Amino acid sequence: MLKSASVSNLGTGRVVYVSGTPFEQGRQLGAAAADLIVENVCAASALLPNLDSGFDPDVYAAMTRRNEAWVARVYPELLEELHGIAEGAGLQYEELLHLNLNTDVAYARAYSMVFDCTQVLVSSSATADGNTYLAKTRDLSRGPVRQLLVHREFDDGSYRNEIQSAGQLTLPVGVNSHGVAVGTSGQWSKRVVVDLARGDAAWHIPNLQPVLRHARSADEALEMVREQPRVAGMNMMLADTHTAYALEITADQMEVFEPEDGLLVRTNHYLSPALSELAPTRDENPGTFDRYARAREMAVARRRQIGVHDLVRLMSDHAKPPKQSICRHGHDGAGRTYAAMVACPQDRSLWAMFGNPCEGIQMVGQPGE
Structure with missing residues (x-):
């Protein structure tokens, strides 16, 4: 007898509690959010x-099936x-493979271009508590936009x-019971090239499901991401109770940054000089530079006093046009904010x-909260 999920609505998404084996968790998730998953599949x-x-x-x-065969060998829990x-x-x-496996160059480009997210990490030296x-x-201009907040308990x-975007398992963001937190934001320009020849035995972008499932520290998570074969990259943040990193990831490189005065900020461009050729210019994506500058300005202004309410205020910030807001309502035609989070490794x-x-x-x- 498979257990049912505990479920409630939240804004435009849903909160779901699941437990058990990967198949059992999937069945509970599917039953609890079928309508949102169907919408995202379409x-x-x-x-x-x-x-x-x-x-x-x-x-x-055929490419998808070859990638599926590789996934069955390296991480069968996803397929289960x-x-x-x-x-x-x-x-x-x-139908669910479109959300989780495909490495087609046009699909990869389309997907990478829609993730216009903002990330801010404040380490213990910069917070009030x-x-x-x-x-x-999580800012999106098209594609799967329905979101779930999922609490998973394992055997x-x-x-x-x-x-997670409902039904997309490879890009979860959040925190695990070991106190490892993960966040992401997309990075794309016309100079990023996806090598289809590697697509049969690689992830589309880093798969964060095994990272959040198994990593016991930010250092362990970093090495897990570094070792994953992938055909496209992104910006990522990792943190545990003592350590924090910003990762700027390409198909074959990873630049690692530690906090400066307790702060890390990333939007949708690389900061590393080594990756500057792959980053969008201000003319190509002015919004990523607007949001980076504003998020950093707000975080610096509250350094050593920052709490959750400050981060919610930051993510709710509205700029005057033509600058792009951190909290986006779709008025600029380039996307809107569909979800936001604050994760705490300590609790x-x-x-x-x-x-x-x-x-x-x-x-x-x-568990139990």
């Missing part, structure tokens, strides 16, 4: 190129959970709190806002 399929562009769906499907979601949500298993906090928005007694809690962060907040913590 949106992911719409990102695929049209046939007029020369896109061959049979070639694409997808089978569970398919059963719980009444979907075909194959001595805790570390990792805050991020070994461990757990994690995550935000393993995750505060979540679905919809714009200026509209509300919810928290999940340790």
Whole structure:
């Protein structure tokens, strides 16, 4: 007898509690959020190129199946959970692969371009209470936008709190029971090249599911990410109770940064001189520079006094046009904020806002909370 998930609505998303094996968790997740997952599956399929562009769906499907065979060898838990979601949500298993496996160059480019997120990490030396906090928005212009706040409990007694795009398992952000927190933001320019020849045996972008499942420290998480084969990169933040990093990741490089005066800020461009050629220019993506400058300005102004309320205020910030806001409502035609979070490694809690962060907040913590 498979257990049912505990579920409640939150803004434009949903809060789901699941437990058990990967298949059981998938089945519970699928049953609890079937409508949101179906919506995201349809949106992911719409990102695929049209046939007029020369896109061959049979070639694409064959590539996906080759990637699936590789995943079955290196991380079968992902496929087990997808089978569970398919059963719980009444979907075909194959429909979920668009959200989790595909490494087609056009799809990778489309996906990387829609993640216009903002991340701020404040380590213990910069906060009022001595805790570390990792805050991020999830900003999207198209594709899967429905979000879930998921509390997972595993048979070994461990757990994690995550935000995921409903049905997309490879890009969770949040914190695990070991106190390791993970956040992400996309990075794309026309100079980023995706090598399809590597697509059969690599992740589309780093797969954070095994990182949040198994990492016991930020250092261990860093090495897990470094070792993953991938065809595209991103910006990432990692933190535990003592250590914090910003990672600037490409298909074959990773630049690592530590906090300066207790702060790290990343949006959608690389800061490393070694990766500058791959970063968008201000003309190509002015919004990433606007949000980076404003987030850093607000964090610096409150350094050593920062609490969760300051980070919520930061993620709720509205700029005067033509500058791009951190909290985006879609008025600029380039995207809007669909979720935001604040994760704390010390108490393993995750505060979540679905919809714009200026509209509300919810928290999940340790089992029983």
